[in-house]
Amino acid sequence: MNIILIGFMGSGKTSTGRILAKQLGYKFLDTDQIIEQKNGMTCAKIFAQRGEEFFRKQETTALKELHGLDGAVIATGGGIVLSADNRSLLHNLGAIVYLKTEPAEILKRVENDTTRPLLPQGNKLAEIQKMLDVRQPLYLAAAQCIIATQTGQPEKAAAEICKIL
Numbered sequence: 001m002n003i004i005l006i007g008f009m010g011s012g013k014t015s016t017g018r019i020l021a022k023q024l025g026y027k028f029l030d031t032d033q034i035i036e037q038k039n040g041m042t043c044a045k046i047f048a049q050r051g052e053e054f055f056r057k058q059e060t061t062a063l064k065e066l067h068g069l070d071g072a073v074i075a076t077g078g079g080i081v082l083s084a085d086n087r088s089l090l091h092n093l094g095a096i097v098y099l100k101t102e103p104a105e106i107l108k109r110v111e112n113d114t115t116r117p118l119l120p121q122g123n124k125l126a127e128i129q130k131m132l133d134v135r136q137p138l139y140l141a142a143a144q145c146i147i148a149t150q151t152g153q154p155e156k157a158a159a160e161i162c163k164i165l
C-alpha cells in the first residue's frame with residue numbers, strides 16, 4: 001500500500017513524510033519534486049511561466065505515472081485536491097492522511113517563504129483562511145484519517161500515522 005499526505009502549505013507533509021517513510025522502510029516521493037524534475041524548473045517558475053492550470057495538469061500526470069506503485073509515502077502539493085481528476089487518482093493510489101494545521105500557525109511557518117507562488121500577499125491571515133475555506137472541505141472529504149500537525153513535531157505526526165494505519 002501507499003500512504004498519501006495531503007494538507008495546506010506548511011502543514012508538514014514533506015518533513016512528516018520523510019520520517020514516516022524511513023520508519024516503515026517505504027520510498028518517499030513528493031509530487032512537487034517529481035514535477036520540478038520533469039520540467040527542469042521550480043514550482044514557482046512553472047507557476048510564473050505556465051500558470052496554475054498547467055501545474056494542476058502536471059500534478060494529474062504525476063499521479064497517473066505513480067499508478068501501480070506500492071510501498072511509498074507520497075507528499076503532495078497543498079492544492080492537489082482542487083482538481084477532481086487529482087482527487088480520484090489520489091483515492092485509487094493509497095490511504096490518504098490529512099495533516100491539519102490552523103491558519104495562524106500556517107502563517108507563522110510560511111511568513112518569510114519566497115518559494116511558494118500561491119502564498120497570499122497583504123492581509124495574509126485572512127487570505128490563508130479564505131484559501132483554507134475552499135480547500136478544507138476537500139481535504140476532509142478525501143482523507144481517511146486526520147492528524148493534527150499544529151505543534152510542528154513531524155516525528156510525533158509520523159508516529160501517530162503509524163499507529164492508526
Ligand code: S3P
Pocket residue numbers: 007008009010013032043044076077078079080115116117118
Ligand atoms: C501549492 C502548494 C505547493 C506547490 C505549489 C502550489 C498550493 O506545495 O504544490 O506551489 O496550491 O497550495 P506545498 O504544499 O508543499 O507547499
